[in-house]
Amino acid sequence: MATQVGARDMGRLSDVFLEEISRMPGGDKIMACQQCGTCSGSCPTAYAMDYTPRQIIGWLRAGELEKVLNSNTMWMCASCYSCTVRCPAGIKVTDAMYELKRLAIKYGFTPRGVTGNTLATVFQKNVDKYGRSPEMELLARYYLSTNPFGMLKMAGLGLKLFRNKRISLAPEKIRGRDEIQKMLQYVREKGEW
Amino acid sequence: MDYLYYPGCSLSTSGKAYDVSGRAVARLLAVNLVELDDWNCCGTTPYFSAQGLGAFSIAARNLAIAEKQGDGKMDLVTMCNSCYMTLSKTNHYFAEDERMRKDIGAVLGAAGRSYGGGVKVRHLLDVLTNDVGLEAVKAKVTRELNGLKVAAYYGCQMSRPGAEFDDPEYPMTMDRLLSVLGADPVEFPMKAKCCGGMLMTTSQDVALKMVRDVLSDAMENGAECIATACPLCQINLEAYQGDINSKFGTNFMMPVVYFTQLAGMAMGLTRREIDLGRELVPNTVSFFRDYVAA
Ligand code: SF4
Ligand code: SF4
Numbered sequence: 001m002a003t004q005v006g007a008r009d010m011g012r013l014s015d016v017f018l019e020e021i022s023r024m025p026g027g028d029k030i031m032a033c034q035q036c037g038t039c040s041g042s043c044p045t046a047y048a049m050d051y052t053p054r055q056i057i058g059w060l061r062a063g064e065l066e067k068v069l070n071s072n073t074m075w076m077c078a079s080c081y082s083c084t085v086r087c088p089a090g091i092k093v094t095d096a097m098y099e100l101k102r103l104a105i106k107y108g109f110t111p112r113g114v115t116g117n118t119l120a121t122v123f124q125k126n127v128d129k130y131g132r133s134p135e136m137e138l139l140a141r142y143y144l145s146t147n148p149f150g151m152l153k154m155a156g157l158g159l160k161l162f163r164n165k166r167i168s169l170a171p172e173k174i175r176g177r178d179e180i181q182k183m184l185q186y187v188r189e190k191g192e193w
Numbered sequence: 194m195d196y197l198y199y200p201g202c203s204l205s206t207s208g209k210a211y212d213v214s215g216r217a218v219a220r221l222l223a224v225n226l227v228e229l230d231d232w233n234c235c236g237t238t239p240y241f242s243a244q245g246l247g248a249f250s251i252a253a254r255n256l257a258i259a260e261k262q263g264d265g266k267m268d269l270v271t272m273c274n275s276c277y278m279t280l281s282k283t284n285h286y287f288a289e290d291e292r293m294r295k296d297i298g299a300v301l302g303a304a305g306r307s308y309g310g311g312v313k314v315r316h317l318l319d320v321l322t323n324d325v326g327l328e329a330v331k332a333k334v335t336r337e338l339n340g341l342k343v344a345a346y347y348g349c350q351m352s353r354p355g356a357e358f359d360d361p362e363y364p365m366t367m368d369r370l371l372s373v374l375g376a377d378p379v380e381f382p383m384k385a386k387c388c389g390g391m392l393m394t395t396s397q398d399v400a401l402k403m404v405r406d407v408l409s410d411a412m413e414n415g416a417e418c419i420a421t422a423c424p425l426c427q428i429n430l431e432a433y434q435g436d437i438n439s440k441f442g443t444n445f446m447m448p449v450v451y452f453t454q455l456a457g458m459a460m461g462l463t464r465r466e467i468d469l470g471r472e473l474v475p476n477t478v479s480f481f482r483d484y485v486a487a
Contacts, residue, residue: 020245023245023246023292023293023296024286024290024293025285025286025289025290025293044386044387044403045392045396045399045403048396048399075395075396076392076396076399078349078387078389078390078391078392078400078403079238079241079350079390080349080350080353080386080387080390081278081349081350081353082349082353082386082387084353085353085361085362098241098242098245099245101242101243102242102243102244102245105242105243114395115395115396116239116242116391116392116395116396117242119239119391119394119395120239120240120242120243121243123239123240123243124239124240124243124244127233127234127236127240127251131233131234132202132233132234133202133234133237133240134202135202135203135206135207136206139394142394157432157473160432160473161207161432161473164470164471164472164473165209165471166206166207166208166209166471167206167207168205168206172202172205174231174232174233175231176231176233176254176304178304179254179304179305179306180233180251180254180304182303182304183247183250183251183254183300183301183303183304184244184247185303186299186300186303187244187246187247187250187300190299192245192246192247192296192300193245193246
């Protein structure tokens, strides 16, 4: 469940970020960032971000995680990995964006105008339930909780896809749904990231 | 040649044509795709945005099943760029890092599964060009694509960050395959840029601009159609051309098909066998009419 954090806890959150990011291979390299800006220059969505990828890493190092979590930046990341393949310091910027998204969801940061968090949460719930992602249910639930009018706008496309038999109404389910449940329960119980 | 095949969620719905044409072309080239038993969602972008170790672990469940089903001897093949990225990244992190191995292993263990790291994750494009080989592909071509000007669009997640079988900045694998089919792939600087992915749903203005840039580049370089290797790229490039035209005053009506459909056309498969006809750009079928028997 989302927990609101006070300013006092921000220092702790920075630690959580660093601890979790370093669980991934090469994750601790983030401290080797030389602020060269290659990531920002390579990013197709940097112009729409409150802070560019380079700035984000700067704020992280400056201990200003709150600024970052309250921004739209990571939610504008399309996970294209341009930054990651180009960073001269070998920093996995895309992994850092993922980690920021996870922390923002977990600790209830909901910057205005951001809906990527809703999409991620709905997507995850669907997969946890069925083992696969039902495209139709994903979009319906997402639009219902963010912008019901968006659903109307998308209805035209939905209809075309339906006519061309590119949407299935019933979700596919895997047999091993209990396996998924057990795995995620383990993650929760152990307080894993 | 036997492979395990991971279709992924999109290939059973919006990307059905990719699944159908990919299997048909593989069959023709004696690539035997055996579907992975009870596979689950790879844990793609939105899932990773909500779960960390949980996401790596559900991705790894597929690898664990593959290792068992293929006795550690069969590669796991997927056609979706995003599934490919997610599964191979998980596989690499698992191989590279002791702690990841332990962490993922423990979560898998909770479901009675285990993974020893013995599976290789492959993209179908890699298999067709490197295992089958361009010579063998060429031998199956019965109806050359007659200099069709194609923009080979790789999207972003196929060649990064592992860059296993091609260059992350300017990949060429698909261009070479298309040339062997008789097509004339155009120069295409945006070929490995991102289609916007899920941003098409969450920040549409941003994604529309990304797609506009890709389409413009293809058109300016003389492409008559775009070939894709990913279901999400295909739908983003195809389904929003109308929105882009009204937003940017452009005039796109660019057919966007899967590279496997073009391969099927060149190898004499019928329209049904490559599942042509589900496209949203209305002129797609008439555009290819000359190439495809009923
Ligand atoms: S490219 Fe790498 S080193 Fe340069 S600013 Fe970005 S993260 Fe830092
Ligand atoms: S992965 Fe995200 S942050 Fe990096 S270049 Fe792509 S969109 Fe930008």
